Amino acid sequence: MDSGTHLVFGLGLGGLALIDPVIASEPYGPVAVLIGTIAGSQAPDFDTVLRLRSNADYIRNHRGLSHSFPAIAGWTVLLTLVLSLIFRSVSWWHLGLWILLSVVLHVLSDLFNSYGTQAFRPVTRKWVAWNIIHIFDPFIFGAHLVGIVVWLTGWASPRVIFPVLYGLLAVYYGWRSLAHRTLSARLPARDPEHRDGDQYTLLPTLNLYRWNIVRQSADCTYAIGEWDKGAVHWIDHTRCDIHPAVDASKKNKDVQAFLSVTPFPCASVLEQAWGYEVRWVDIRYRHRKQYPFVATVMMDASYKVMQSYVGWLSDERLEKRLRMNAY
Template identity: 25%
Template sequence: MDSLTQAVLGACVQGTLLGRWQGRKALLYGAALATLPDLDVILDYGDAVANMTQHRGFSHALLVLSLVAVLLAWFIRRVRPHPGYSGTRLFLTLWLVLITHVLLDTFTSYGTQLFWPLQSQPVAWSTIFIIDPLYTLPLLLAAILGATFGLRGRLRHWPAMALALSTLYLGFTVAGKQMAESSVAAVLREEGIRPELVFSAPTPFNSLLWRVVIMDEGHYHEAVVGWLDREPPRLVSLPRGAELRPALAESAQHARLQWFSGGALRYDEMEDQLVVTDLRLGMTGFHPFRFPLAERAPDGRWELIDAPERLAANRGNSDRLWQLWARIWNQQPELPLEHWALVLEARH
């Protein structure tokens, strides 16, 4: 999730468990500690693919963060013990501030390596967009009120109530994912499509409208499904470029992207470069993670690029967001997914 959400989540966790004794400082301490896992973004792993796939790695591992919580609790108890709460309560608070950060990240589409150093596929439940105001707002309001008026009297319970509301909303996003995939599954059965992979995620900034990607051998299909839809979703077939994939058989970066994305990749030849797109993130045609992994040699062969860079992301515009907003409430007109996907065939 975005940094603001993670900060106010940590603030509310620590405010709930230690606010009685630490007061406003509990909010500050929790917000600061909750940002710790994301500091791995300052590390350079050598190329853009490595930087993407190593993010949310060791710094988001349950084992590592549990050890960090133990060491922090031990250090704080030695340096500045507090008679009001035990070392166990302190450890539990620190552990929950860190663990709720990475658990929330698993509900996004990116991929979180909870079980590092095991090389299991990153966890991505993809039920919430990376920025969702409805999740963040209760936490932010509780943090602001607590910082302004202190955690005394009834205000002491506001962080806990905010956590309850945000958690209920997170449950609603899980129900939304099930709704979207069930709707698409019925269409797949009717059309006799047996996909390699089905991936679903909410569209930007909301959980009412969902995007479902169905990976096939030569193509992939996309559908948009909303809670208020009355008709079955329409599948839009788009070129996957799978015929270009054999050129990357020896590419370590491509293997890493395959592992990280679960195979939700598209391949395009653009300006004599073979560009690979992670289709899970962003919106149709507007995906932030695109990498040229090979380029044409003078004799026509593909040569792998040793240290690929990420292409600049085209994040769309306000008109696209308004179209998404309108689609939440009305199934017609359908979104122009075919037109949006054409953006992937041009540099941006």
Template identity: 25%
Template sequence: MDSITQALLGASVQGAMLGRWQGRKALAYGAVLGTLPDLDVVIDYGDAVANMTYHRGFSHSLFVLSLLAVLLTWLIRRFRPDERYTGTRLFLSIWLVLITHVLLDAFTSYGTQLLWPLTTPPIAWSSVFIIDPLYSVPLLIAVLAGLLFGLSGRRARWPAYALAISTCYLGFTLAGKQMAEHRVQATMASQGIQAEQMFSTPTPFNSLLWRVILVDGEHYYETLVSWWDAAPPSLVRLPRNAQLAAELNGSEQHERLKWFTGNVLRYDVDGDQLLVTDLRLGMTGFHPFRFPLAERSAEGWQLIAQPERLPANRGDMSRLVSLWQRIWQQEPALPLAAWAAELNGSR
């Protein structure tokens, strides 16, 4: 999730737990602590693929953060004791600020390694876009109100109310995900499609319109599903070029990407480079994580030892308007095939 939302979440949690004693300081302490797990972005793991796939690793581990909460509690009780609340309440506050950060991240599509150092695949419940105002606004209102009016008396409950509203909203997003997948599964059954896997994710900045990907060997299908759709989803068949993956045998970065993304990948040749795209993130035709993993020479494809991530532009802002209109109207269908074709030869 974006850093502002994580700071608001941390502030709300600590405000709910310790606001009646710490006052406005609880909001500041929680905001700082709530962004702590994301400091791993300053670490250079050696190449762009490693930087992507090791992010949300050890710093987002439930095990590591639980130990960190114990350590911080001991340090605070040792050097800055406050007898107005117990050490148990302090520990729970710190622990919840840290743990809610990584659990919220797991609701996005990126992938969060909650069980590090176990080598299980990253967890991506993928029901919330990385920036979702409907989740963040209740927290923002509670934090601003706490800063303006303090957290004494009944006002100390405001952060808890905001957390309850935002948590209920997460439940709504999970319901939307189930709705979208159920409708696509019905269409698959009617058309006799047996995909290798399904990946669903909300479209940018909302949880009302869903993008569903079906991986099927050399091809993949994409479709959009809204709560207001009356007709079955229209599955658009797109080239995945999976045969190119054979040229990446021996590439540690390729294996790492397959593990991290669940193999929801697309392959393209752009000039003399073989590009691998993470289809989960972004939107059709605009995917921020694209990597050249091999270059063509006279001897054939040669693996790139330290690949760089291709620059990502901001995309076409007018498409956000089209997506907003698609929430309410199923027709005319959006040109997903044309948007996806822009990946060919584009950077």
């Protein structure tokens, strides 16, 4: 999820923790647990500092080891230790359980969206993305805001607000999961262009009743469309290039970082006077007729890399960047 949603989760869990009599009865218990749940809800994303090294390092590692089983334990122990030293009267055991819950919910909520995480390391390094909840879900964010406002204004007790809120969100996650599973099963029958071997992926959008679709075919083509009002609408078709320059680009660190996180990579090759421009796009992220998550490599005729980039850019900014670096 986005950082704002993780923040409201931390605030909400701080309110929910007041149902714990050990926390509620300590003078500094609510303060300690609120700090802990806010920090715990943000901790797995501290790997953002990798941006200071390079985009490639950040993309390759974001939501990787920092979201794994060892990291969940590590973040919990670290935050519990620090806060227990500051708030010595608060039960470290109860404080640690609420911090653990905040870290686990961060990782769990990230599993529900399309980018996914490597949450099951070290068992497997596979990226897991359930494609059920959009990275920013207005209902989840809005429900938290309402609960927090009601809490701060004193209209209701947090012991009532947050159990109701998280019970409602559990039902919401269940409903979205069921809808995703049901619609995914219907897709092949609803697609008038369906061919044997086609594989479909349903992706969430901001609209609760509209889903994006990626169809991958055996002939290296992708179709991008949407499920809306019970019907499939295809809006773009693209074919991935097969070229020696594509194979050569896979040795580049920026491309390797890109390929490590996307299940839908597609490369195109543009021949230039100075050699080749290879552009990789992630088919999942189509926005305003563009694919802004890219990895590009400029190489000479002998496939020697001249310049490369990985990250999020519009077509216009990417073209400007590549042209500037070409001369």
